[in-house]
Amino acid sequence: DVKVTQSSRYLVKRTGEKVFLECVQDMDHENMFWYRQDPGLGLRLIYFSYDVKMKEKGDIPEGYSVSREKKERFSLILESASTNQTSMYLCASNSDAADNEQFFGPGTRLTVL
Amino acid sequence: AQTVTQSQPEMSVQEAETVTLSCTYDTSESNYYLFWYKQPPSRQMILVIRQEAYKQQNATENRFSVNFQKAAKSFSLKISDSQLGDTAMYFCAPCGGSNYKLTFGKGTLLTVNP
Structure with a gap:
């Protein structure tokens, strides 16, 4: 089975802290995605990566950056966390060779105080 | 850019009944x-069903089926014989283009009542 794991289920940080959210997939997928999920807004794409060291901005990249040094790992970085970044963060991956189905991790619920 | 509209923020249904969740979308892609x-409460997002736009036949997965109207850009989900475990947030998501991105609707919260 495809497995996407995220480093933390729950995270509490202080305003101004640098925050790292880690995502790892074990299916050799080329593409990886970071979403933010807020009530009433659905899932919004922050960044995605289609290859190692390659990244593209999604719909809401402001305040975030990403890193993909290895194919299986995709990190989301909040350079200086703010309270409006309190949210659920979902990581997903898919393969170029398949039908675009994305496989999701369990999510990280981040609270910024 | 794709847009997705799920017009029912919340729905409820009695166990064993049938319910239909609506979704309309807009896309400039020809194949998608x-x-x-x-997404069950506090649980992981999982795929329910997929449809290839070039296929006229509607997809079916056990109790789940879709009504795909390509010209109308409509993609509704029908759940038959609803079960308590169907209680979840449901998201419609078209995908197209070369970058394999999905565009998600805002979701419909479905509650199945005993």
């Missing part, structure tokens, strides 16, 4: 996939 995802 469409997905329905399910």
Whole structure:
């Protein structure tokens, strides 16, 4: 089975802290995605990566950056966390060779105080 | 850019009944996939059903089926014989283009009542 794991289920940080959210997939997928999920807004794409060291901005990249040094790992970085970044963060991956189905991790619920 | 509209923020249904969740979308792609995802309370997002836009036949997965109207850009999900475990947030998500991105609707919260 495809497995996407995220480093933390729950995270509490202080305003101004640098925050790292880690995502790892074990299916050799080329593409990886970071979403933010807020009530009433659905899932919004922050960044995605289609290859190692390659990244593209999604719909809401402001305040975030990403890193993909290895194919299986995709990190989301909040350079200086703010309270409006309190949210659920979902990581997903898919393969170029398949039908675009994305496989999701369990999510990280981040609270910024 | 794709847009997705799920016009029912919340729905409820009695166990064993049938319910239909609506979704309309807009896309400039000629070939694409469409997905329905399910997110149970405090649990992981999982795929419910997929539809290939070039296929006229509607997809079916056990109790789940879709009504895909390509010209109308409509992609509704029908759940038959609803079960308590179907209680979840449901997201419609078309995909297209070369970058394999999905565009998600805002979701419909479905509650199945005993």
